[in-house]
Amino acid sequence: MTEIVATNETILVVGGGISGMTAALEAAETGKQVVLVEKRPYLGGRTTQLYKYFPKLCFPTCGLEINQRRARMNPNLTLLTLAEVTRIDGTPGNYQATVRLHPRYVNENCTACGDCATVVNTEFADEFNYGLSQRKGAYLPYRMAQPQRYVIDPRIIGTPEAEQAKAACQYNAIDLDMTPQEITFPCGAIVWATGWQPYDAAKIQPYGYDRIANVVTSVEFERMADPNGPFGGQLVRPSDGKPAKKVAFIQCAGSRDRNHLLHCSRICCMASLKQATYVADAYQDAADIRIFYIDIRAIDRFEDFYNKVSAIPQVKFIKSKPASVTVDKDGNPIVNGVDTEGYHRYAEPFDLVVLAVGMEPAVPKDAFPVPIVVNRAGFIEAAPENGGVFAAGGASDALDVNRAVQHATGAALRAVQVVNRVRGVGV
Amino acid sequence: MGDLNQAMIEKYRTSFLKEVEANVEEGEWVKMCMQCGVCSGSCPLGKFWNHPPQEIFMMIRAGKREEVLTSDAMWMCTSCYNCVVRCPREVPITHIMHGLAHYAKRLGLTPKNQPTAEFAQRFWNNLLKKGRVNELKLGVSLYFMNGIGPGVKTAIKMAPVGIGMQRTQRMSAMELFGGHAIKDLKGFHAIMQKAQELEALRIAQYSVAPRPTA
Ligand SMILES: Cc1cc2nc3c(=O)[nH]c(=O)nc-3n(C[C@H](O)[C@H](O)[C@H](O)COP(=O)(O)OP(=O)(O)OC[C@H]3O[C@@H](n4cnc5c(N)ncnc54)[C@H](O)[C@@H]3O)c2cc1C
Ligand code: SF4
Ligand code: SF4
Numbered sequence: 001m002t003e004i005v006a007t008n009e010t011i012l013v014v015g016g017g018i019s020g021m022t023a024a025l026e027a028a029e030t031g032k033q034v035v036l037v038e039k040r041p042y043l044g045g046r047t048t049q050l051y052k053y054f055p056k057l058c059f060p061t062c063g064l065e066i067n068q069r070r071a072r073m074n075p076n077l078t079l080l081t082l083a084e085v086t087r088i089d090g091t092p093g094n095y096q097a098t099v100r101l102h103p104r105y106v107n108e109n110c111t112a113c114g115d116c117a118t119v120v121n122t123e124f125a126d127e128f129n130y131g132l133s134q135r136k137g138a139y140l141p142y143r144m145a146q147p148q149r150y151v152i153d154p155r156i157i158g159t160p161e162a163e164q165a166k167a168a169c170q171y172n173a174i175d176l177d178m179t180p181q182e183i184t185f186p187c188g189a190i191v192w193a194t195g196w197q198p199y200d201a202a203k204i205q206p207y208g209y210d211r212i213a214n215v216v217t218s219v220e221f222e223r224m225a226d227p228n229g230p231f232g233g234q235l236v237r238p239s240d241g242k243p244a245k246k247v248a249f250i251q252c253a254g255s256r257d258r259n260h261l262l263h264c265s266r267i268c269c270m271a272s273l274k275q276a277t278y279v280a281d282a283y284q285d286a287a288d289i290r291i292f293y294i295d296i297r298a299i300d301r302f303e304d305f306y307n308k309v310s311a312i313p314q315v316k317f318i319k320s321k322p323a324s325v326t327v328d329k330d331g332n333p334i335v336n337g338v339d340t341e342g343y344h345r346y347a348e349p350f351d352l353v354v355l356a357v358g359m360e361p362a363v364p365k366d367a368f369p370v371p372i373v374v375n376r377a378g379f380i381e382a383a384p385e386n387g388g389v390f391a392a393g394g395a396s397d398a399l400d401v402n403r404a405v406q407h408a409t410g411a412a413l414r415a416v417q418v419v420n421r422v423r424g425v426g427v
Numbered sequence: 428m429g430d431l432n433q434a435m436i437e438k439y440r441t442s443f444l445k446e447v448e449a450n451v452e453e454g455e456w457v458k459m460c461m462q463c464g465v466c467s468g469s470c471p472l473g474k475f476w477n478h479p480p481q482e483i484f485m486m487i488r489a490g491k492r493e494e495v496l497t498s499d500a501m502w503m504c505t506s507c508y509n510c511v512v513r514c515p516r517e518v519p520i521t522h523i524m525h526g527l528a529h530y531a532k533r534l535g536l537t538p539k540n541q542p543t544a545e546f547a548q549r550f551w552n553n554l555l556k557k558g559r560v561n562e563l564k565l566g567v568s569l570y571f572m573n574g575i576g577p578g579v580k581t582a583i584k585m586a587p588v589g590i591g592m593q594r595t596q597r598m599s600a601m602e603l604f605g606g607h608a609i610k611d612l613k614g615f616h617a618i619m620q621k622a623q624e625l626e627a628l629r630i631a632q633y634s635v636a637p638r639p640t641a
Binding site: 319336337 | 468
């Protein structure tokens with residue numbers, strides 16, 4: 001049984017992406033007790049699945065590593081992975097949280113040696129790569145996963161493979177008798193940092209994501225570009241492995257559209273500008289990159305990045321929201337539309353089409369276990385009615401990492417103020 | 428008709444957009460267009476037009492009154508609704524196109540020999556007579572729309588279809604002489620008279636003040 005030592009001065013953080021980690025660490029480093037609840041088997045959320053960060057084009061691994069180390073070193077932080085908050089009762093300064101813990105079937109003895117995986121053959125779609133590759137039923141979710149511990153997929157539990165995995169482990173780390181648990185503990189304030197998810201591209205029917213192999217989403221493209229990703233970092237087409245040199249980026253795929261998401265997702269313009277550099281770097285002069293857009297929203301200081309990418313001769317901008325994507329007999333996706341600067345009709349074949357999908361809240365409007373005020377897009381509002389519950393990062397808006405982290409720090413401060421009131425210090 | 432055109436030019440001297448909003452069905456939606464281009468690319472007939480819808484909406488805002496109202500664009504719309512289902516702003520594009528066509532006709536600005544306009548007029552006149560469409564008469568009158576020569580050619584080409592329809596009793600050659608009417612023809616004419624009065628009233632109202640937007 002997992003024991004949580006908590007009081008109503010404890011801060012609960014829900015979601016362990018970059019925002020949740022930041023809020024948890026900022027609060028823990030002021031001396032507060034923090035419980036961090038993460039649904040995945042590891043920390044970091046969606047930033048772990050990015051290849052590079054705009055605007056500096058550095059690797060997310062370095063920022064993640066710093067935060068992982070902060071998390072490991074801090075005695076005030078209790079981390080619960082494979083966990084979900086199912087219920088919250090009470091009032092600010094006096095909440096009771098109920099958390100459901102899913103079994104990992106691997107305990108803290110695990111050294112991540114990987115012996116268990118060598119004897120398991122059953123494979124499943126790798127969620128870390130958005131299903132572009134397979135992983136085994138005993139797996140480390142990704143190279144830098146924190147905690148650095150293997151997971152046994154519940155789908156092999158009860159099969160001989162699970163027993164073989166257990167037998168293969170020299171450290172007695174595999175415990176097949178683990179069961180789901182529910183725990184309840186007090187807390188004074190809550191930071192809600194459950195982040196975002198990509199809009200379901202299949203719903204944008206004319207773009208053919210569900211029909212055309214060489215139409216992919218921007219989140220998949222991040223994985224494709226990563227040397228640790230499904231294609232070893234080679235920018236190739238999913239259908240036949242041919243180089244993807246001529247690439248179309250379609251902006252606002254699902255965003256700013258009354259048939260889909262009403263809001264501008266704010267990140268996707270920058271993401272496509274960044275991804276254009278992946279193609280230009282990979283294929284140099286042979287690269288041919290076209291960005292189809294309504295208008296490019298590189299907000300405030302990101303204008304510099306826009307200028308930098310526009311100066312790359314292989315990158316062209318076409319002011320037009322394409323009407324449809326079709327496919328020719330060789331599997332080449334064809335982008336069809338009319339441009340806005342001259343009303344020229346085009347039907348242009350590409351090696352690959354990347355849909356810059358919108359960001360929507362990961363938790364649907366009515367799925368919060370606590371009353372919370374959300375805006376029409378489902379992002380959490382900074383409303384007094386939310387009491388001692390504060391949104392952080394992507395759960396509050398479509399934010400880039402820099403803004404998400406700033407926002408999370410603010411949320412941590414608000415939570416600290418609530419638990420300080422419980423203690424009787426401050427206002 | 429020409430006078431109405433002149434009056435409208437005077438009235439909306441400063442803004443063709445306002446004129447469209449006040450006089451064209453669903454015209455108040457034109458300003459919602461964000462010029463993304465999806466409608467133009469989605470139109471199956473787009474490449475045959477002078478101006479795709481996106482361009483028409485921009486021209487309205489740019490005050491290109493003459494060019495818009497005399498364009499053949501809105502007459503080419505087949506009401507497939509492809510643009511309407513895809514428009515990210517939910518602009519009722521098809522309705523606006525028909526609204527523009529209707530308005531251009533009221534002002535007497537329909538392009539000369541515009542086949543869609545011509546067809547619509549013939550269809551209407553045909554229907555008004557007997558309360559139902561006389562397909563034989565409508566068909567024949569369309570064949571001869573562009574003169575005797577082309578008419579005879581088309582009639583010969585279409586003859587097997589006509590004979591087939593006769594044989595299966597889908598059409599009768601007797602329809603050429605008068606043709607049968609609906610039961611209460613007088614009643615029908617009274618209804619149409621009333622409808623036209625109401626429509627005239629509605630148009631008069633439009634032209635005074637813009638309709639409130641939803
Ligand atoms: C294609 C693309 C490229 C991008 N590239 C960049 C870039 O280069 N630079 C940049 O600054 N930003 C980039 N972003 C934005 C960046 O991904 C976000 O800013 C960042 O992920 C926000 O972090 P977060 O912690 O708020 O949310 P998330 O990363 O979504 O983390 C939320 C965490 O909460 C967990 N969670 C969800 N629901 C629950 C629940 N019910 N219970 C418990 N846990 C839960 C999730 O498992 C996840 O770990 C990009 C976005 C896209 C779409
Ligand atoms: S950031 Fe760009 S691509 Fe994304 S919704 Fe906004 S305008 Fe469209
Ligand atoms: S699809 Fe809608 S918003 Fe886009 S150009 Fe056409 S009318 Fe305007």
